[in-house]
Amino acid sequence: xxxxxxxxxxxxxxxxxxxxxxxxxxxxxxxxxxxxxxxxxxxxxxxxxxxxxxxxxxxxxxxxxxxxxxxxxxxxxxxxxxxxxxxxxxxxxxxxxxxxxxxxxxxxxxxxxxxxxxxxxxxxxxxxxxxxxxxxxxxxxxxxxxxxxxxxxxxxxxxxxxxxxxxxxxxxxxxxxxxxxxxxxxxxxxxxxxxxxxxxxxxxxxxxxxxxxxxxxxxxxxxxxxxxxxxxxxxxxxxxxxxxxxxxxxxxxxxxxx
Amino acid sequence: xxxxxxxxxxxxxxxxxxxxxxxxxxxxxxxxxxxxxxxxxxxxxxxxxxxxxxxxxxxxxxxxxxxxxxxxxxxxxxxxxxxxxxxxxxxxxxxxxxxxxxxxxxxxxxxxxxx
Numbered sequence: 001x002x003x004x005x006x007x008x009x010x011x012x013x014x015x016x017x018x019x020x021x022x023x024x025x026x027x028x029x030x031x032x033x034x035x036x037x038x039x040x041x042x043x044x045x046x047x048x049x050x051x052x053x054x055x056x057x058x059x060x061x062x063x064x065x066x067x068x069x070x071x072x073x074x075x076x077x078x079x080x081x082x083x084x085x086x087x088x089x090x091x092x093x094x095x096x097x098x099x100x101x102x103x104x105x106x107x108x109x110x111x112x113x114x115x116x117x118x119x120x121x122x123x124x125x126x127x128x129x130x131x132x133x134x135x136x137x138x139x140x141x142x143x144x145x146x147x148x149x150x151x152x153x154x155x156x157x158x159x160x161x162x163x164x165x166x167x168x169x170x171x172x173x174x175x176x177x178x179x180x181x182x183x184x185x186x187x188x189x190x191x192x193x194x195x196x197x198x199x200x201x202x203x204x205x206x207x208x209x210x211x212x213x214x215x216x217x218x219x220x221x222x223x224x225x226x227x228x229x230x231x232x233x234x235x236x237x238x239x240x241x242x243x244x245x246x247x248x249x250x251x252x253x254x255x256x257x258x
Numbered sequence: 259x260x261x262x263x264x265x266x267x268x269x270x271x272x273x274x275x276x277x278x279x280x281x282x283x284x285x286x287x288x289x290x291x292x293x294x295x296x297x298x299x300x301x302x303x304x305x306x307x308x309x310x311x312x313x314x315x316x317x318x319x320x321x322x323x324x325x326x327x328x329x330x331x332x333x334x335x336x337x338x339x340x341x342x343x344x345x346x347x348x349x350x351x352x353x354x355x356x357x358x359x360x361x362x363x364x365x366x367x368x369x370x371x372x373x
Contacts, residue, residue: 019265019266019267022265023265026265026279052289053289056279056285056286056289059285059286060279060280060281063279063280063281064280067280067313128284128285149344149345150344150345150348153314153345153346153348153349154348154349154352156314157314157316157349160283160314160316161316161317164284164316164318209353209354211324211353211354211355211357211358212358214324215324215327215328215358216328218324218325218326218328218329219321219324219325220287220291220318220321220322220324220325220326221317221318221321221325222317222321223317223318223320223321223324223353224316224317224318226317226353227317227320227349227352227353230352230353231352
């Protein structure tokens, strides 16, 4: 009789964040990602504290696994780490299995795709975790189109920057939902964001931009709207009669604006 | 060296290499700023940002670089980007940054620039 051992793919988060330990962690993680298992366990048993750096490591691991389509599970999580993750609004994203219907719906993205896979409708909260979850699902939707890598990255960037700007400037609460309807054709994608909050017109806030000057002025913020406006081919905004904001963006690819 | 999530390597008395992760966005841009500023305060003139793993850079990530370059240049050094994918470079070009940033194809070229 053959004994089948269920092999675990595990990477241990170091407590001591020396360069060597960090290199080793990311190297081990990459080795596991290359094996493409169904799930990677991220072992937190060594953690005696939870600094922002540790949280970033966990975030990186989650992001890498998401990108590779691999599940990630934190194991041996201390109560202290749980508290920190909850304070940072990252618990559901990093600990809960977001694709399981039974768990908290805090970051769950409400999703609807039409029969032809040409239209996706989604709703997500204006939080970093929910926005990231939304982008993950959105990228799967984009994956069906034969797009160049740069087009996918630009569309992802538009999504991210729009959502982050809404989150930061439209005065929405963490419970408010941002709605996105994306329509994909062979030549373009149309994105319609509908969101509550104060009147916030991203198209009206783009300032003159001089790369040399912003470097001299050591400007660290304020590039999101510029990126949106330069990456998108068409962008329009209106305040609806029922006090919602509607942002409509189109991006073309190929040699036709059809 | 500051305790940050970004791997750092001291190349010599003037140069430090920082390796980015897969993303540089609102979640970690402030830590990139802290890392760069700490290195600048320690007197290193050249900071090489190795972007080999970088798959996504947001406006905050771009800002973390743009907002800190001048301090290095005032020291007679620079922040040098290397190993960036074509897609990341195109994102930077969307902001017309190609003429304002020092971008090298790989580490060897970046190190040569700082030598």
